[in-house]
Amino acid sequence: MKIKWFGHSSFGIEYMNVKILTDPFNETVGYPLPNYQPDIITESHQHFDHNAHHLIKGKYILINTPGEHLSKGVKIIGLKTYHDKVKGRERGENIIFKFKFSDGLTAAHFGDLGHIPDDSVMKELENIDIVMIPVGGYYTIDAEEAKEIINILNPKIIIPMHFKTKYIKFPINTVENFIDKTMRTVVNVGKEYEISKEQIKVSGSKILLFNI
Numbered sequence: 001m002k003i004k005w006f007g008h009s010s011f012g013i014e015y016m017n018v019k020i021l022t023d024p025f026n027e028t029v030g031y032p033l034p035n036y037q038p039d040i041i042t043e044s045h046q047h048f049d050h051n052a053h054h055l056i057k058g059k060y061i062l063i064n065t066p067g068e069h070l071s072k073g074v075k076i077i078g079l080k081t082y083h084d085k086v087k088g089r090e091r092g093e094n095i096i097f098k099f100k101f102s103d104g105l106t107a108a109h110f111g112d113l114g115h116i117p118d119d120s121v122m123k124e125l126e127n128i129d130i131v132m133i134p135v136g137g138y139y140t141i142d143a144e145e146a147k148e149i150i151n152i153l154n155p156k157i158i159i160p161m162h163f164k165t166k167y168i169k170f171p172i173n174t175v176e177n178f179i180d181k182t183m184r185t186v187v188n189v190g191k192e193y194e195i196s197k198e199q200i201k202v203s204g205s206k207i208l209l210f211n212i
Helices: 119-124 144-151 176-182 198-202
Strands: 002-007 012-013 016-024 038-042 061-063 069-072 072-083 093-100 106-109 130-134 157-161 185-190 192-194 206-210
Touching: 002 157, 002 206, 061 069, 072 119, 093 157, 106 144, 119 144, 130 144, 157 176, 176 206, 185 192
Parallel strands: 016 038, 038 061, 106 130, 130 157, 157 206, 185 206
Antiparallel strands: 002 012, 002 192, 012 016, 069 072, 072 093, 093 106
């Protein structure tokens, strides 16, 4: 699997001859726009920093609703959650997307999750291999809440996202607080990282820290 971070909550995931782009943002966010031609785009919710599929070139399948989807051989399950702690009354709904590839490898993108998910959602995410989870707080769960979710799921690969960097002005925290709290091995991987299913399965739980 090849994973590339474009900034914020946007990743390119390339595996089993399928390219997926998560939560594309527009130019006002501050990061360079993704230069990527995916087969599938997923959007966790319809805010400008997560739904800019109209800026992505090429032909792709757009998935932005909860429920079960099958596309390009990938089973994609959209799990309804919320962007806040009051069932969406402040910021609306959010979708956690779980990806199950044909060889059994699984990944989940948590979008702008704003609360600890309920038991039914956590059960659906049991035995997940890779998670992309927000850690910056304010608009989403913070470092402590992300740690709580990670400790329950215990994924092999943890990828923090939606945190403060030099590119953005949102009032969110940097990634360091999450790293300090989780007390797990951290691997600095730059903009792009490639890992095999076999390496993931035998790996101890670790954080992949991307940078732009």
